[in-house]
Amino acid sequence: MRIARPTALLLATLLATGCATNKRNDAADTAPPTTTPATAPPMITGPKPMGTTGAFSPTDIAWLQLTVAMAERLLPVLDLVPALTADAAWRHLAGPVGTTLRADLDQARRLLGDSGAPTTNPHEGHDMPGMVTAEELTALRSASGQPFLRLLAEHLRAHLTQSVRVAAAERANGVHPATTALAAAVVRDGTANLARLDRLDPPSTTAAPA
Template sequence: MRKVPLRTAGCLALAALLLVTACASGPPPTPAATTAAPPTATTAAAAPSSATTAVPVGSAAPGGSAGLFSPTDVAWLQLTVAMNERLLPVLDLMSSRTTDPAWLRFAARLGTAHRADLSTARRLLAESGAPTTNPHEGHDMPGMVTDGELATLRSATGVGFQRRAGQHVRAHLDQAVRIATAEQRGGVHPATRVLASAVVRTGNADLAGLARLEQQ
């Protein structure tokens, strides 16, 4: 994973989010408080509560979801957008790299669900007033398919493609479930947490479906 400088509140929140996921196999952390006293000038940049305290990120669009977006909400949405954008090309390759009906059905269903999640995440980001640029552009992070890996997939077919594609899909789903679980625990925006809950639920179901496919 390429190291990137943490220069903004959103990046600090993302670091906290990923720190939570690194401990996902241990005891569940105590849910973060959704309100906190205003930090002092000397601790504002480093205080962990800044990642979960509800603060206005930007002006919500008229008719947008109720509630404020915390930096954790925005960081999770941005990472979800980046991860889904990297996975969709893998799923799109299925139609030309394998003829297995079960894999084709799995990829089509997964693609439809991830495009819907991507659309929702982008809409929520717009409502939050966060910048429209992708802060993870060019970053190779857990759960993201790299350009080199995608090039390798394009040269594979049949069972070899299915094996490699399955590895990437599993890595994506594992990480997506972990960070969505962290958003459930540390996020504050209602609609964003609803999306995170859906990602956890469908992600676990898709992991089980992928395991069945690979056992065939």
């Protein structure tokens, strides 16, 4: 079953976007929801890590970690496209999306390195909104033709929608210039790719998952 399980740092700014949990820890449950202004980074104890171009807030680091985790889940899906469909339109969509996603992933990893944050993935094993699960990837690998395209559209739409939402939260609440700039690019590119996906697979006609 897919659940949403964030780290504590995600709750302050990404909760409303769907990156939240139904089983938060006690500290998250008791935290006052309105004590931090919407434009301020989340409040935690301890110093802020420093990067080469300024301070990284907890929001910046949380978003970068989530961006890495989400990209790592979608890239194996996009890599299946050349082998599992001959549809030129879908190949022309998946190719540029994959290229952009790899560039964003590389930049997010570099920024995390600059921040001094731990290199371990805090979302390892989490099946959060917009992330393809191991079972779903297995189903994609076993499909072809139209069934594959239906699953591809479903997962690509979920990823793009969620990535735009959380990137918009980072753009509004983050403080590190290069990180918020990356978030703005993710919003721009993700919105454009959603429009391209809609032309190939309009939401109103998308078949329900089997």
